[in-house]
Amino acid sequence: MTQETSPKINIKKVILGIGLGILTGLILAGAATGVFVHRTLSQPTIYATVLIEGLPVHSLTSDEAKDQLEAHMASHIHESTLIFRYNHQEWEMPYTSLGFYYDYDQAVQEAMALGRRGTMLDRMTDIRRMREQPVRLLLDHSYEETQLRSFLEDIAQEIFIEQYPAEIRRENGTFIVSAEKQGLSLNLEETLQQAHQRMTHLEDAPVHLVVTEHSVYPTAADLRQIESVISEYSTTFNTGDAGRTANLRQGSGSIDGKLLLPGDVFSFNETTGPRIASAGYQEAPVILMGELVPGIGGGICQVSTTLYNAVVRADLQVVERTNHSLPVSYVPRGQDATVAFGSLDFRFANNEDSPIFVESEVRGNRLYVRIFGKSADRPDIELASQVVQVVEPSSETRYDNTLYEGETRVEREAKTGYRVVTHKIYRENGREIRREEISRDYYRPVNGIILQGTKPRPVNDWFFSEPEEPPGGQESQYQGG
Numbered sequence: 001m002t003q004e005t006s007p008k009i010n011i012k013k014v015i016l017g018i019g020l021g022i023l024t025g026l027i028l029a030g031a032a033t034g035v036f037v038h039r040t041l042s043q044p045t046i047y048a049t050v051l052i053e054g055l056p057v058h059s060l061t062s063d064e065a066k067d068q069l070e071a072h073m074a075s076h077i078h079e080s081t082l083i084f085r086y087n088h089q090e091w092e093m094p095y096t097s098l099g100f101y102y103d104y105d106q107a108v109q110e111a112m113a114l115g116r117r118g119t120m121l122d123r124m125t126d127i128r129r130m131r132e133q134p135v136r137l138l139l140d141h142s143y144e145e146t147q148l149r150s151f152l153e154d155i156a157q158e159i160f161i162e163q164y165p166a167e168i169r170r171e172n173g174t175f176i177v178s179a180e181k182q183g184l185s186l187n188l189e190e191t192l193q194q195a196h197q198r199m200t201h202l203e204d205a206p207v208h209l210v211v212t213e214h215s216v217y218p219t220a221a222d223l224r225q226i227e228s229v230i231s232e233y234s235t236t237f238n239t240g241d242a243g244r245t246a247n248l249r250q251g252s253g254s255i256d257g258k259l260l261l262p263g264d265v266f267s268f269n270e271t272t273g274p275r276i277a278s279a280g281y282q283e284a285p286v287i288l289m290g291e292l293v294p295g296i297g298g299g300i301c302q303v304s305t306t307l308y309n310a311v312v313r314a315d316l317q318v319v320e321r322t323n324h325s326l327p328v329s330y331v332p333r334g335q336d337a338t339v340a341f342g343s344l345d346f347r348f349a350n351n352e353d354s355p356i357f358v359e360s361e362v363r364g365n366r367l368y369v370r371i372f373g374k375s376a377d378r379p380d381i382e383l384a385s386q387v388v389q390v391v392e393p394s395s396e397t398r399y400d401n402t403l404y405e406g407e408t409r410v411e412r413e414a415k416t417g418y419r420v421v422t423h424k425i426y427r428e429n430g431r432e433i434r435r436e437e438i439s440r441d442y443y444r445p446v447n448g449i450i451l452q453g454t455k456p457r458p459v460n461d462w463f464f465s466e467p468e469e470p471p472g473g474q475e476s477q478y479q480g481g
Contacts, residue, residue, distance in 0.1 A: 167223075237366075382427070387418050390417070
């Protein structure tokens with residue numbers, strides 16, 4: 001019997017063959033991968049998947065992408081119109097009128113750069129990611145903003161409404177109130193911003209104009225709160241003094257019809273203006289350095305004083321007030337208010353919560369000032385002034401060689417000075433409920449000056465013409481002042 005034996009297997013050769021096969025496969029796979037990577041990274045077109053304004057541009061060269069974008073967007077530009085709307089009005093402006101332009105080059109360059117930045121691994125990673133998740137790019141645009149701004153400025157003029165507050169005047173003892181008018185104006189910058197957003201996103205929705213409504217004050221309702229007289233005061237004057245009478249009328253007319261809203265401050269000097277001849281003022285006596293001297297505008301202080309007394313009795317806030325250097329005849333001491341343009345002013349504030357109205361008139365020999373306001377329960381207000389000190393003046397004798405011996409003349413009349421305290425008294429039903437001190441005034445004394453003659457008399461007059469008593473006419477000439 002013959003015994004057969006199996007051929008021996010060379011394990012080493014088998015392992016070597018397998019290794020060679022694997023190596024060959026790896027080499028072939030690597031070569032294939034390298035070819036793929038090389039082809040991918042050297043691709044001259046835009047990688048997938050990139051869209052510009054919704055248009056797929058992958059697998060396109062830069063020039064091809066730009067041509068297709070221009071063709072794609074041309075219709076949008078030519079068919080697009082900015083529509084501005086306000087209420088039932090509309091205004092249209094085509095994009096072509098704005099010189100609207102898309103920056104295609106920049107968008108295509110950005111698309112082409114995707115997947116071409118960084119290392120080889122970075123690029124392959126970006127390319128794979130773009131295949132899984134598309135990249136959407138938007139076009140930058142430009143337009144002539146000056147054209148759009150000019151267009152909107154024309155619209156602004158068309159819709160603009162100038163606002164007017166309500167006005168009030170008094171005719172024949174009756175108040176006449178004119179209605180207010182609300183204003184409208186275009187907020188140009190905000191409207192421009194909205195228009196820019198519409199063009200950026202190619203939205204067809206109209207742009208609603210941003211319009212500001214301007215409320216006005218006062219309204220007719222505010223002015224209708226002026227219902228009744230809340231205070232009144234009057235002073236008398238001599239109508240025979242033509243210059244003073246004319247000045248009183250001029251000053252009274254300047255403050256007549258003055259409206260003060262809550263918080264407003266009234267300035268007598270600002271309201272009446274400078275007291276000059278060209279403004280209608282005439283020459284009349286004025287107090288200067290403790291003396292009455294001729295001056296333009298004499299008597300204007302009687303207007304400010306009469307107004308002051310009406311203001312205090314209306315319980316309005318006195319902001320600035322100064323007494324005269326000398327007491328005046330038309331009001332008690334401590335109740336006057338002097339003014340001098342450029343230096344001394346009388347000012348008061350409307351501290352009410354509603355408007356007030358000043359009325360002033362000259363009737364006969366009396367100057368009236370009335371203040372109107374909202375009807376309300378108000379206390380009666382009166383003023384009480386008390387002289388707390390009398391300051392006696394002194395007299396000085398001066399020699400004068402233009403007067404004969406024995407003759408005298410009053411150069412300056414002596415005037416008594418006073419310190420005065422004034423209180424505001426509040427009454428209800430005739431009963432005093434409170435009082436408050438409102439001023440302490442000082443009227444300076446004026447020292448007198450008497451001139452005594454030193455000039456020798458002529459001999460003939462002395463011996464033959466001297467009367468037993470000085471002539472009354474000559475005495476009154478030098479003493480009268």
